[in-house]
Amino acid sequence: MKLYEPEGFIYNADIYCVDCFKKHFKEGEEEGIIFPDAEVDSPMHCIECEEVIPTDLTNEGINYVIEKIIDFFADSRGRPKTLIQWLNTWQEEIEGEIISFIYDSLNNAAKRDDVNDR
Numbered sequence: 001m002k003l004y005e006p007e008g009f010i011y012n013a014d015i016y017c018v019d020c021f022k023k024h025f026k027e028g029e030e031e032g033i034i035f036p037d038a039e040v041d042s043p044m045h046c047i048e049c050e051e052v053i054p055t056d057l058t059n060e061g062i063n064y065v066i067e068k069i070i071d072f073f074a075d076s077r078g079r080p081k082t083l084i085q086w087l088n089t090w091q092e093e094i095e096g097e098i099i100s101f102i103y104d105s106l107n108n109a110a111k112r113d114d115v116n117d118r
Contacts, residue, residue: 008034008046008053017046017053043086052085062093066101069094 009021010032021030034044034053041060044053057065065086072078087094 004035004037006033007036007038007055008044010034014047015044015053017049017051020046020048023048043089045082045085050082052082052089054089057090057093062090062097065090065094066097069098070101 006018008018009016009025009030011021011025011030015034016024034055036054037056039056039058039061041058042064043057043061044055045051046053068078069083069087072080072083
């Protein structure tokens with residue numbers, strides 16, 4: 001009995017979701033297994049189908065996702081489909097951080113306005 005089913009596999013430095021890996025390789029050919037409780041610093045995607053490999057993100061990983069979302073709204077950098085996948089996968093982790101970021105940014109802007117109004 002397996003405690004965890006893999007979310008993805010690593011082969012030849014490429015990352016595959018379970019379905020795409022099974023299309024091309026046999027069990028045991030993988031060089032690494034990605035489990036759902038793996039903690040990574042940035043989102044991972046299947047090299048073939050581009051689906052996100054669901055894992056836990058470190059604080060740096062959450063910050064990376066938030067920065068990319070902000071970049072998209074600031075100057076349309078990024079791929080909307082990828083950002084939607086990230087939001088769907090890590091919504092709970094991201095929500096509070098984005099609200100905190102917006103609140104802090106608005107507070108800093110208000111402080112700058114107060115200084116400029118003097």
